Amino acid sequence: MQNARIRAIVTNMTIAEILVDYPVVQDFFVNYNLQDLQKKFTVAQALEEIPQEQLDEFGLDGFSLTEELVKFMATLVNNREEKEKIHxxxxxxxxxxxxxxxxxxxxxxxxxxxxxxxxxxxxxxxxxxxxxxxxxxxxxxxxxxxxxxxxxxxxxxxxxxxxxxxxxxxxxxxxxxxxxxxxxxxxxxxxxxxxxxxxxxxxxxxxxxxxxxxxxxxxxxxxxxxxxxxxxxxxxxxxxxxxxxxxxxxxxxxxxxxxxxxxxxxxxxxxxxxxxxxxxxxxxxxxxxxxxxxxxxxxxxxSDEEIESLSDIEKLDAVMLAVRQQLRHGERVSSLKLDLSDD
The missing domain is CATH 3.40.50.300 (P-loop containing nucleotide triphosphate hydrolases)
Structure with a gap:
């Protein structure tokens, strides 16, 4: 079922349209020295425009290359869609x-x-x-x-x-x-x-x-x-x-x-x-x-008590951050006024 869906995409969509959803497919074409395929065509149409000798180098024809592309894209889709969610x-x-x-x-x-x-x-x-x-x-x-x-x-x-x-x-x-x-x-x-x-x-x-x-x-x-x-x-x-x-x-x-x-x-x-x-x-x-x-x-x-203490810790942290900023900018550290009382 999955391969049939991918095969329909490869058969009916132009290379340009495929690359919009699956940009890494360009790497597939590069691996077979096909990076210059006409992207306005479908894969089958684009392959008709190149010399057969270019595919012979890899022991492939148009049909077998298309099947390899379908397998490649199916793997991508499986990794993207079928990964179990970790709870x-x-x-x-x-x-x-x-x-x-x-x-x-x-x-x-x-x-x-x-x-x-x-x-x-x-x-x-x-x-x-x-x-x-x-x-x-x-x-x-x-x-x-x-x-x-x-x-x-x-x-x-x-x-x-x-x-x-x-x-x-x-x-x-x-x-x-x-x-x-x-x-x-x-x-x-x-x-x-x-x-x-x-x-x-x-x-x-x-x-x-x-x-x-x-x-x-x-x-x-x-x-x-x-x-x-x-x-x-x-x-x-x-x-x-x-x-x-x-x-x-x-x-x-x-x-x-x-x-x-x-x-x-x-x-x-x-x-x-x-x-x-x-x-x-x-x-x-x-x-x-x-x-x-x-x-x-x-x-x-x-604990609830520790959560309540976070506001005081955040005030202390803000003071330390201000001191760091003064030192980073070559300023003198001003006197520290720390108020940990409730607002």
Whole structure:
């Protein structure tokens, strides 16, 4: 049924019309050295305009090439339309560094934020690593990660076309010599984004809102600061990435609007886990995982009293932000007047 629908598209639509909905199909034609096909024609009509020797090079004729295109597009559609929605993930505890059982099971639903707290070197990044690889009792901690209450096969874990987890690490260094516009366009194309130009603009505007220092579409990604890089990747993850699980390592060090960043991801129904030393982020989460001796020590619900204290923490945070801005702009730090009383 799926192939019949795709075959009808290939048969009846012009190449130009196909490329509007499936821009990555151009890569298919490039692979067969057919990038110069007349796009005003259907695939069959365009193939009649080229010498048969051009297809003979690949051991194909017009019919077999069309069938290869149908298979290629069917794979794209399957990845786009038939991917199971992830409603929750479950972390089943393993063992800490002393070999003691963690004895915890935590299920996190779409749209929830969980913070991971603990001393430096306690094992926060190891927990993020277990989730990133969707561990099945095969990492040093012996933890297991379930998706929608089910264990995963190796095929599901390592399917490159079905990446479930996106990780934003402390160091976001680009190596490609692209500007921001080219980088976003490449991602939009590879992820088959509909209304690509609109999504690209949305990502760019959002990234500039998150970043402390503005940049342009022409800025080379290799020239972005750490904060700008992180802001760009958070916007990219929110608007372009289909990965439903997002792992963030110490966003407080990135020089971005971290509360807005977390809000943006949860609005898009992502499951967000964030390793942090920041009390504002830790208490803004729905739950927090406390790490000790390389293991999950306990899981805490954010209490009503802690939620009430957030307003005072936000005032403290605003004062610290103002001091940072004064120092960045070469100003003298003015006397601090901190009012934590209720308005």
């Amino acid at each position: 929750n993930i479950t972390i089943i505890g393993g063992r800490n560094k002393q070999g003691e059982a963690e004895n915890v099971t935590l299920t996190i639903a779409a749209g929830e934020v969980v913070s991971i707290v603990g001393p430096t070197g306690s094992g926060k990044s190891r927990l993020l690593g277990d989730i990133e690889c969707l561990a099945q009792c095969d990492t040093p901690t012996k933890r297991q990660i379930l998706i929608n209450d089910h264990a995963l096969t190796d095929e599901e874990r390592f399917d490159m076309g079905n990446k479930m987890v996106a990780q934003l690490s402390q160091n976001m260094n680009f190596v490609m010599d692209l500007n921001v516009a080219e980088f976003l366009a490449m991602h939009a194309k590879s992820r088959l984004c509909e209304s690509a130009e609109q999504v690209i603009q949305q990502c760019f505007v959002c990234a500039n809102e998150l970043a402390g220092e503005k940049f342009t579409m022409d800025t080379k990604v290799t020239q972005l600061s750490g904060g700008q890089s992180r802001a760009l990747m958070i916007a990219d993850t929110a608007y372009m990435s289909s990965s439903p699980i997002v792992l963030i390592d110490e966003i407080e060090n990135a020089g971005i609007d971290r509360k807005q960043a977390i809000s943006l991801l949860t609005e898009n129904e992502k499951i967000v886990l964030i390793s942090t030393h920041d009390p504002l982020l830790a208490l803004s989460a729905d739950k927090r995982i406390v790490i000790k001796n390389g293991g999950i020590h306990k899981i805490m619900e954010t």
